[in-house]
Amino acid sequence: xxxxxxxxxxxxxxxxxxxxxxxxxxxxxxxxxxxxxxxxxxxxxxxxxxxxxxxxxxxxxxxxxxxxxxxxxxxxxxxxxxxxxxxxxxxxxxxxxxxxxxxxxxxxxxxxxxxxxxxxxxxxxxxxxxxxxxxxxxxxxxxxxxxxxxxxxxxxxxxxxxxxxxxxxxxxxxxxxxxxxxxxxxxxxxxxxxxxxxxxxxxxxxxxxxxxxxxxxxxxxxxxxxxxxxxxxxxxxxxxxxxxxxxxxxxxxxxxxxxxxxxxxxxxxxxxxxxxxxxxxxxxxxxxxxxxxxxxxxxxxxxxxxxxxxxxxxxxxxxxxxxxxxxxxxxxxxxxxxxxxxxxxxxxxxxxxxxxxxxxxxxxxxxxxxxxxxxxxxxxxxxxxxxxxxxxxxxxxxxxxxxxxxxxxxxxxxxx
Amino acid sequence: xxxxxxxxxxxxxxxxxxxxxxxxxxxxxxxxxxxxxxxxxxxxxxxxxxxxxxxxxxxxxxxxxxxxxxxxxxxxxxxxxxxxxxxxxxxxxxxxxxxxxxxxxxxxxxxxxxxxxxxxxxxxxxxxxxxxxxxxxxxxxxxxxxxxxxxxxxxxxxxxxxxxxxxxxx
Numbered sequence: 001x002x003x004x005x006x007x008x009x010x011x012x013x014x015x016x017x018x019x020x021x022x023x024x025x026x027x028x029x030x031x032x033x034x035x036x037x038x039x040x041x042x043x044x045x046x047x048x049x050x051x052x053x054x055x056x057x058x059x060x061x062x063x064x065x066x067x068x069x070x071x072x073x074x075x076x077x078x079x080x081x082x083x084x085x086x087x088x089x090x091x092x093x094x095x096x097x098x099x100x101x102x103x104x105x106x107x108x109x110x111x112x113x114x115x116x117x118x119x120x121x122x123x124x125x126x127x128x129x130x131x132x133x134x135x136x137x138x139x140x141x142x143x144x145x146x147x148x149x150x151x152x153x154x155x156x157x158x159x160x161x162x163x164x165x166x167x168x169x170x171x172x173x174x175x176x177x178x179x180x181x182x183x184x185x186x187x188x189x190x191x192x193x194x195x196x197x198x199x200x201x202x203x204x205x206x207x208x209x210x211x212x213x214x215x216x217x218x219x220x221x222x223x224x225x226x227x228x229x230x231x232x233x234x235x236x237x238x239x240x241x242x243x244x245x246x247x248x249x250x251x252x253x254x255x256x257x258x259x260x261x262x263x264x265x266x267x268x269x270x271x272x273x274x275x276x277x278x279x280x281x282x283x284x285x286x287x288x289x290x291x292x293x294x295x296x297x298x299x300x301x302x303x304x305x306x307x308x309x310x311x312x313x314x315x316x317x318x319x320x321x322x323x324x325x326x327x328x329x330x331x332x333x334x335x336x337x338x339x340x341x342x343x344x345x346x347x348x349x350x351x352x353x354x355x356x357x358x359x360x361x362x363x364x365x366x367x368x369x370x371x372x373x374x375x376x377x378x379x380x381x382x383x384x385x386x387x388x389x390x391x392x393x394x395x396x397x398x399x400x401x402x403x404x405x406x407x408x409x410x411x412x413x414x415x416x
Numbered sequence: 417x418x419x420x421x422x423x424x425x426x427x428x429x430x431x432x433x434x435x436x437x438x439x440x441x442x443x444x445x446x447x448x449x450x451x452x453x454x455x456x457x458x459x460x461x462x463x464x465x466x467x468x469x470x471x472x473x474x475x476x477x478x479x480x481x482x483x484x485x486x487x488x489x490x491x492x493x494x495x496x497x498x499x500x501x502x503x504x505x506x507x508x509x510x511x512x513x514x515x516x517x518x519x520x521x522x523x524x525x526x527x528x529x530x531x532x533x534x535x536x537x538x539x540x541x542x543x544x545x546x547x548x549x550x551x552x553x554x555x556x557x558x559x560x561x562x563x564x565x566x567x568x569x570x571x572x573x574x575x576x577x578x579x580x581x582x583x584x585x586x
Contacts, residue, residue, distance in 0.1 A: 008569075010569065010573060010578060010580075011541065011569065013579070013580045014537075014541050014569075014572065014580060015541040015542070015544070016580075017518060017522055017580045018443065018522065018537075018538075018541050018542040019542065020518060021443075021518050021519040021522045021523065022439045022440070022442065022443050022542055023439065024519050025438065025439045025442040025449070025452075032434050032438065032453060032456060032457065032460075033427070033430035033431050033434040033460060035457050035460075036430055036434070036456065036457045036458075036459070036460020036461050036463075036464065037426065037427065037430060037460060037461075037464050038461075039457050039458065039460065039461030039464075040460065040461040040462070040463070040464025040465050041464065299555075303493070303494060304490075304493050321493065323494060385557065386560070387556075387557045387559045387560040387563070388557070388559075
């Protein structure tokens with residue numbers, strides 16, 4: 001009997017007690033094994049459907065930066081699925097249509113280095129590119145989405161991005177107004193880096209209509225939101241132009257063409273979907289890590305990814321966890337000493353000993369939560385695993401770098 | 417035809433193992449029988465998806481237990497990235513079982529362990545897995561499992577007392 005291998009009498013007693021207690025849980029309800037097989041068949045179908053949509057999403061994660069929220073992390077039905085169910089055919093808009101639409105709505109100038117998603121993708125439509133009106137390049141992006149009605153009507157004032165309260169908002173300006181059609185729009189002028197270590201300005205407009213259309217426009221006075229030098233004193237569009245762009249009727253027509261998510265209970269993450277999510281997270285980590293860090297191995301599943309990196313001074317373990325809809329836990333997770341950024345994002349950082357017994361191991365963490373409950377936590381260690389001895393005095397990333405990675409908008413385009 | 421045979425084989429395996437998986441899940445979830453059912457469904461679903469491969473491994477029952485453990489740990493990670501012992505106990509749904517003093521006390525004690533420590537206890541002392549096998553099932557190192565195991569035993573000793581047999585049915 002294997003339990004006899006335990007040297008400690010307490011272990012033997014525990015084993016016997018577990019067997020006795022475990023045995024008192026009566027057989028599960030009839031049909032549990034059949035329900036398991038049914039879930040397996042569902043997973044099989046979803047796996048086939050989701051893998052098809054992953055390539056485009058990965059490509060966009062590399063160029064993205066749109067602060068928009070995917071529907072709810074669940075893959076939207078693809079157009080073919082809509083057609084197959086005999087629903088009314090909706091016009092589909094391709095990625096090129098998105099680019100052309102933005103091009104037409106922008107003032108005179110050159111719009112280049114574009115990347116986009118149309119209405120047939122797994123993630124919501126998005127267009128991004130570099131706009132130059134002759135006075136310098138600026139990055140511009142438009143993200144489209146739909147606010148779920150949740151049974152009742154939509155209150156645009158409550159759903160639109162709120163302006164932060166108080167004097168120290170970190171924004172130069174922010175104003176929410178109600179439009180004559182019942183829509184609410186917030187137009188703001190802020191900075192890419194809340195600590196203003198660089199002068200990159202990030203301006204935007206956030207619009208919600210009574211029908212639930214959500215349009216988010218962002219622009220920067222640099223050719224990219226991060227990592228490019230400032231190319232002009234201010235972003236290319238004025239606040240009035242931002243407002244005009246966000247309220248353009250074209251965007252609403254495109255949002256209307258996105259297939260509605262079917263109202264069925266969300267299935268638990270199937271394995272195939274979890275693998276896709278892991279690949280996407282790894283892709284974002286590759287983009288956001290400093291170039292000097294080489295990824296030598298990786299693993300994880302679902303919303304969890306871990307890598308071992310090497311900068312030539314000792315291998316180190318990093319892990320990232322992405323969670324959605326965590327708003328209800330914010331109070332517990334972020335104490336009074338946590339920082340709140342102008343957009344409502346909470347940030348807590350910590351430096352302490354590792355938790356898994358490796359000798360001399362330290363764990364540095366940046367724990368962040370966006371206003372919509374999207375939580376990104378990254379931890380770095382000074383060892384190549386959490387349970388082996390330290391390979392170097394400190395992790396290869398500073399707290400500031402961890403914070404920056406966790407706050408990267410690249411995580412915002414990923415589902416759950 | 418081969419597909420039909422494979423489906424029959426899977427159905428037979430699922431029917432035979434569901435009860436044990438469910439009882440393991442009840443221990444892993446510290447008595448949350450609703451969550452336990454969901455974890456078992458998810459586990460069986462994953463096995464269905466990979467049945468071609470699973471049916472060829474040496475010990476499909478052990479493999480199923482590993483999938484259950486990983487499904488449970490993934491569920492815990494989704495809930496929070498920080499380990500925290502549960503402060504309040506789930507409503508232990510009456511699965512028709514008898515709430516013996518032993519079961520109540522043991523389940524409450526398990527509920528006070530962090531999820532990963534609980535998984536180690538279930539694998540080591542309910543499933544009788546070795547340290548190495550437990551480490552393999554949890555995607556962890558043997559050293560980490562040893563640490564967790566000794567921490568969990570210490571805590572259970574505190575909570576249950578040295579002589580667990582006191583609670584056992586006569």
